[in-house]
Amino acid sequence: MIGVILAAGRGRRLGRDIDLEKVGPKCLLPIDGYTLLERVVSDLVSFDVDAITIVVGYKAEMVRKACVTLERKHGIQFDLARNDAYLSTNTAYSLHIGLENTYDDVVIFNGDVLYDRAILNNLLGIDQTAISVDNTKPLTAESFKVKIVNGRIEEMGKAVPIDKATGEFIGISKIAGKDLLEAKRLLESLVSDDPNNYYDFIYQSLSKSGNVAYSFTNGLKWTEIDDLHDLKYAGSIAGICAGTRGQF
Numbered sequence: 353m354i355g356v357i358l359a360a361g362r363g364r365r366l367g368r369d370i371d372l373e374k375v376g377p378k379c380l381l382p383i384d385g386y387t388l389l390e391r392v393v394s395d396l397v398s399f400d401v402d403a404i405t406i407v408v409g410y411k412a413e414m415v416r417k418a419c420v421t422l423e424r425k426h427g428i429q430f431d432l433a434r435n436d437a438y439l440s441t442n443t444a445y446s447l448h449i450g451l452e453n454t455y456d457d458v459v460i461f462n463g464d465v466l467y468d469r470a471i472l473n474n475l476l477g478i479d480q481t482a483i484s485v486d487n488t489k490p491l492t493a494e495s496f497k498v499k500i501v502n503g504r505i506e507e508m509g510k511a512v513p514i515d516k517a518t519g520e521f522i523g524i525s526k527i528a529g530k531d532l533l534e535a536k537r538l539l540e541s542l543v544s545d546d547p548n549n550y551y552d553f554i555y556q557s558l559s560k561s562g563n564v565a566y567s568f569t570n571g572l573k574w575t576e577i578d579d580l581h582d583l584k585y586a587g588s589i590a591g592i593c594a595g596t597r598g599q600f
Contacts, residue, residue: 359377389415397426404430442550444551478565486574489569505559
């Protein structure tokens with residue numbers, strides 16, 4: 353299994369409140385003493401991944417330096433894939449780059465997510481392509497919502513009506529090796545249609561043939577970090593999210 357972390361974005365909203373020129377991309381945000389990147393790497397190492405690909409763009413050199421330290425500490429191989437068009441593209445483009453040389457099962461993380469390790473454990477316990485969905489958190493207009501009907505994703509995105517949504521896709525997912533070729537084809541189509549597309553929509557297409565399972569958070573804590581409020585909340589749940597990690 354390969355880990356892919358999407359960390360190319362600039363974080364404009366959070367950058368209004370903190371100096372990301374000094375911090376770097378959001379994956380390098382320190383939360384309770386450890387960066388988001390190290391938390392993900394620590395978890396992936398504990399699940400015996402073979403290698404980790406990080407898609408970089410904004411402040412890529414800062415991520416590279418962090419990876420040198422993490423490689424020594426955790427004994428894992430990193431591959432940095434560059435999205436030099438990070439200012440004019442979105443996550444579909446980044447994931448398309450990140451999967452270029454991947455042919456095995458892959459677990460994918462948005463680089464700005466703090467999560468309870470049990471969420472990842474539950475996801476990886478599913479023996480097929482799967483996405484993590486928060487089925488308890490109150491939804492807002494900004495939530496990337498998912499409407500699941502009879503095991504298929506009928507709709508997804510911010511425009512899904514709150515009262516029709518099953519929950520929110522949290523930005524952690526897994527693609528089984530047997531689905532990778534189709535996933536890559538779908539990503540290429542998304543990018544061709546609009547370089548600013550989200551990769552999330554590939555799961556809606558994959559679900560049509562029943563190839564997507566759903567790992568519900570059932571109240572386990574997590575947050576994406578888009579603004580200062582999210583950052584403060586991340587700090588408040590960091591201890592819970594660390595769980596029983598022993599790799600730090």
